Amino acid sequence: MVSSPANVQYLSGFNGSNGLMLLAPSEAHFITDPRYAQEASETITCKVHIAKGPLALEAAKIIKRKRFKKIGFEPAWMNMAEHGRLEKALPSRVLLHPVAPFLEDLRAVKSPEEIALIRHSVNANSEAYARTMKRVRTGLRELEIAAELEFQMKVLGCEKPAFETIVAVGERTALPHAHPSLRRLQANELLLIDMGATLDGYTSDMTRVLFAGKPPKKVRDLYQAVLEAQLAGLDAVRPDIAVSQVDGAARNVLKSHKLDKQFVHSTGHGLGLEIHETPKIGKLQKGVKKKDEIKLRAGMVITIEPGAYIAGFGGVRIEDTVLVTERGCEVLTPTSKELGGVV
Amino acid sequence: MVSSPANVQYLSGFNGSNGLMLLAPSEAHFITDPRYAQEASETITCKVHIAKGPLALEAAKIIKRKRFKKIGFEPAWMNMAEHGRLEKALPSRVLLHPVAPFLEDLRAVKSPEEIALIRHSVNANSEAYARTMKRVRTGLRELEIAAELEFQMKVLGCEKPAFETIVAVGERTALPHAHPSLRRLQANELLLIDMGATLDGYTSDMTRVLFAGKPPKKVRDLYQAVLEAQLAGLDAVRPDIAVSQVDGAARNVLKSHKLDKQFVHSTGHGLGLEIHETPKIGKLQKGVKKKDEIKLRAGMVITIEPGAYIAGFGGVRIEDTVLVTERGCEVLTPTSKELGGVV
Numbered sequence: 001m002v003s004s005p006a007n008v009q010y011l012s013g014f015n016g017s018n019g020l021m022l023l024a025p026s027e028a029h030f031i032t033d034p035r036y037a038q039e040a041s042e043t044i045t046c047k048v049h050i051a052k053g054p055l056a057l058e059a060a061k062i063i064k065r066k067r068f069k070k071i072g073f074e075p076a077w078m079n080m081a082e083h084g085r086l087e088k089a090l091p092s093r094v095l096l097h098p099v100a101p102f103l104e105d106l107r108a109v110k111s112p113e114e115i116a117l118i119r120h121s122v123n124a125n126s127e128a129y130a131r132t133m134k135r136v137r138t139g140l141r142e143l144e145i146a147a148e149l150e151f152q153m154k155v156l157g158c159e160k161p162a163f164e165t166i167v168a169v170g171e172r173t174a175l176p177h178a179h180p181s182l183r184r185l186q187a188n189e190l191l192l193i194d195m196g197a198t199l200d201g202y203t204s205d206m207t208r209v210l211f212a213g214k215p216p217k218k219v220r221d222l223y224q225a226v227l228e229a230q231l232a233g234l235d236a237v238r239p240d241i242a243v244s245q246v247d248g249a250a251r252n253v254l255k256s257h258k259l260d261k262q263f264v265h266s267t268g269h270g271l272g273l274e275i276h277e278t279p280k281i282g283k284l285q286k287g288v289k290k291k292d293e294i295k296l297r298a299g300m301v302i303t304i305e306p307g308a309y310i311a312g313f314g315g316v317r318i319e320d321t322v323l324v325t326e327r328g329c330e331v332l333t334p335t336s337k338e339l340g341g342v343v
Numbered sequence: 344m345v346s347s348p349a350n351v352q353y354l355s356g357f358n359g360s361n362g363l364m365l366l367a368p369s370e371a372h373f374i375t376d377p378r379y380a381q382e383a384s385e386t387i388t389c390k391v392h393i394a395k396g397p398l399a400l401e402a403a404k405i406i407k408r409k410r411f412k413k414i415g416f417e418p419a420w421m422n423m424a425e426h427g428r429l430e431k432a433l434p435s436r437v438l439l440h441p442v443a444p445f446l447e448d449l450r451a452v453k454s455p456e457e458i459a460l461i462r463h464s465v466n467a468n469s470e471a472y473a474r475t476m477k478r479v480r481t482g483l484r485e486l487e488i489a490a491e492l493e494f495q496m497k498v499l500g501c502e503k504p505a506f507e508t509i510v511a512v513g514e515r516t517a518l519p520h521a522h523p524s525l526r527r528l529q530a531n532e533l534l535l536i537d538m539g540a541t542l543d544g545y546t547s548d549m550t551r552v553l554f555a556g557k558p559p560k561k562v563r564d565l566y567q568a569v570l571e572a573q574l575a576g577l578d579a580v581r582p583d584i585a586v587s588q589v590d591g592a593a594r595n596v597l598k599s600h601k602l603d604k605q606f607v608h609s610t611g612h613g614l615g616l617e618i619h620e621t622p623k624i625g626k627l628q629k630g631v632k633k634k635d636e637i638k639l640r641a642g643m644v645i646t647i648e649p650g651a652y653i654a655g656f657g658g659v660r661i662e663d664t665v666l667v668t669e670r671g672c673e674v675l676t677p678t679s680k681e682l683g684g685v686v
Contacts, residue, residue: 015522016520017520034607034608035519035520035607035608036520037607038517038518038654039518053628053629073423075422075423075424075427076422076423076424076425077422078422078423079418079419079420079421079422079423080416080418080419080421080422080423080426080441081418081419081441082419083423084418084441098423098424098427143497143498143500144497144498146497147493147494147496147497147498148494150490150493150494150497151490151491151493151494153490154486154487154489154490154493154523155486155487155490157486157525159507159522159523160507164502164503174381175381175382176378177359177360177378177379179358179502180497180502182500264377264378264380265377265378285396286396311381
């Protein structure tokens with residue numbers, strides 16, 4: 001039983017908000033509600049069922065009719081309430097069994113078709129950035145800049161932003177996940193933009209930092225340190241390297257600049273149908289042995305995005321979307337990484 | 344243990360993507376990750392904990408330290424994987440107990456402050472619609488119209504659309520949840536717009552239908568039937584009425600026009616911090632006794648949105664955001680419900 005919306009989309013192409021699949025060795029069933037009946041009948045190639053109530057109860061009917069005995073489910077995508085309803089609807093001979101996230105592992109390595117779609121998404125995202133930057137001036141509000149970025153994404157054919165676009169100015173750049181506010185960009189301030197697009201279901205992710213005016217030494221030094229860390233992270237990306245080694249490559253550079261305590265998140269993450277996918281590019285987690293760690297594989301698409309945040313002053317993050325290749329990596333993001341200026 | 348993001352926001356004001364609360368009779372704990380440390384320390388008034396790993400494991404530490412014995416959790420917001428992790432992290436004397444969604448019931452009746460915020464959201468949404476409509480012409484793509492609507496929302500200070508804005512033209516208006524596509528609006532076609540904004544955390548929801556040109560009789564009749572149904576629904580809204588009676592009031596009008604089979608969804612839903620909240624305004628559900636049904640109460644904010652969809656031809660839906668008052672209801676949405684035209 002596949003409940004994760006991204007897994008359902010991966011298997012079926014369906015991108016609505018309410019879909020469920022049952023996969024058996026020789027058949028597949030797709031379940032949705034009446035809102036999506038027409039769309040599903042036109043696009044889904046396996047057996048389609050239209051449920052009037054909760055999808056899990058329709059699944060229970062199919063399980064009973066087909067006399068399926070053991071149902072694997074996705075524990076991170078099955079909540080306690082649904083599990084209870086399903087248990088109640090099924091005869092006691094049916095076993096509900098949590099399974100490890102193997103579809104997510106399949107999805108981590110992208111097919112050539114998926115890589116082409118991610119390229120489109122990355123390029124549309126960078127083009128939306130370029131078009132917006134022509135219009136950015138001091139005096140504009142964070143919210144207005146975010147609105148223009150998302151407008152340009154949509155006009156370029158993207159379904160939606162892949163996440164809430166982050167636009168932060170001045171000392172607010174020290175908040176890694178700032179919500180765009182009514183605050184206006186003023187002269188001699190930092191401007192941080194973290195944006196991604198969803199195009200044909202596939203995501204992109206990029207962060208760039210600009211300065212309104214001539215950047216002072218403290219800003220240039222901070223920027224240079226983060227850029228060095230980002231380049232070191234990119235340099236480490238290749239097949240068979242453990243993710244914590246990539247994270248360490250970026251983190252060590254920041255440490256050499258005494259900025260490692262200001263780097264409060266991971267170096268990156270996989271992306272595809274979802275903006276955060278496996279693998280996470282972070283420190284070796286407690287309880288995980290080095291030999292069991294996830295290693296990069298050719299065909300993975302990840303972000304490399306170190307940052308440093310100084311409360312009350314500001315922060316810098318530089319982020320590209322990157323394809324792991326047989327020999328190293330290809331930076332998909334075409335946008336310049338020079339410390340940009342605002343006219 | 345409160346895991347639902349909207350419930351966490353209701354209790355604490357926090358609107359980030361990763362927050363968890365523990366409420367005890369005489370104390371409250373708020374848990375988030377380092378990305379939100381500064382924001383939380385500035386805005387949260389109870390004890391703040393910054394977790395480096397999963398929030399539930401930080402909660403387990405607090406539960407052990409405080410020797411809490413019985414933990415109520417939200418079964419719809421606790422997945423099987425989290426529940427397993429939590430059980431493993433806690434001593435066996437601690438009881439994890441699913442609780443009914445009482446916070447959602449509390450949230451269904453809005454305070455005067457919340458109603459004021461919803462009014463702001465509804466007005467911003469209608470203003471974004473009005474500004475966009477001045478520019479809508481035949482030849483524009485669904486995606487371009489959606490982009491302009493969402494741009495105007497943002498410029499008006501909204502954080503984001505409350506849901507993916509629906510813009511559908513021609514026969515695509517028969518898909519109740521169409522994704523905006525590259526399809527262009529042509530002369531003598533229907534245009535359906537379903538849009539909502541999130542402003543200061545609170546949502547709004549509105550659907551309007553226009554026609555590019557002089558609408559033929561079939562379109563006028565369809566529109567008139569749905570409008571009658573919508574007005575009948577509004578007319579039924581008052582305290583103490585069962586939700587299925589409100590739904591029935593709208594549905595019966597469509598039945599009298601032989602359009603009830605074309606009305607494939609419910610008449611409406613509550614909204615507030617979330618775009619879909621309790622109560623759902625739909626048919627009496629199987630297994631629910633009439634006397635146990637949810638009744639409207641003054642202070643609830645709901646949508647009334649009947650529709651009729653004719654595959655291959657087109658659909659009409661008309662939707663307002665509505666406040667239940669002591670005497671009936673107040674339609675908050677200020678936008679005209681005449682069958683609009685496109686210049």
